Amino acid sequence: METLHGQRKQLQNIDKMLHETDQTLKQTKHTLNGMESIYGGLKNWLFKKPPKVEAYKGTNINNNNNNNDTGGNIKVHKRKNAKKNNPFDSYVQSSDVKNNNEDQEHNEQLDQILKSVNRLNVMAKEMNNELANQDELLDSIDDRMGNVDHRLQNQSRQMNRIH
Secondary structure (H helix, E strand, C coil): CHHHHHHHHHHHHHHHHHHHHHHHHHHHHHHHHHHHCHHHHHHHHHCCCCCCCCCCCCCCCCCCCCCCCCCCCCCCCCCCCCCCCCCCHHHHHHHHHHHHHHHHHHHHHHHHHHHHHHHHHHHHHHHHHHHHHHHHHHHHHHHHHHHHHHHHHHHHHHHHHHC
16 A cells, blocks of 8 residues: 555656646747747737746545554454254254354354455455546546647747747
């Protein structure tokens, strides 16, 4: 889980850097429009204000890390050793004493296995949630990267025309 949290931090940093790059590209577009021609400079001076820098808000992905203890909220189902009255029980009573001790040991072992499986279930659900959140973050980064790439290509062409 720690590795997944570290990956989340890296993805969030990438998302933040892409946001900052996008904001810088918005400002340079305004500057390049002014440099491209006299008309562009006049238009910027008269009508267009430089774009405002938007603060980074992050992505709208919830970080549900309420329960780091993998043993929390586990329901343990204990089996009951209730036996129904059966007319054939009198024939098997002597072997029941041995079997009862063995059954109790097996039940205790099964209860321990059940607790372990429940802990694994909780861990798997937490990992699944984290991976789903990271998938959404990757989609956001992909969209933002596409926008930044498009702006960068356009501004590179525009700079080549000015040069």
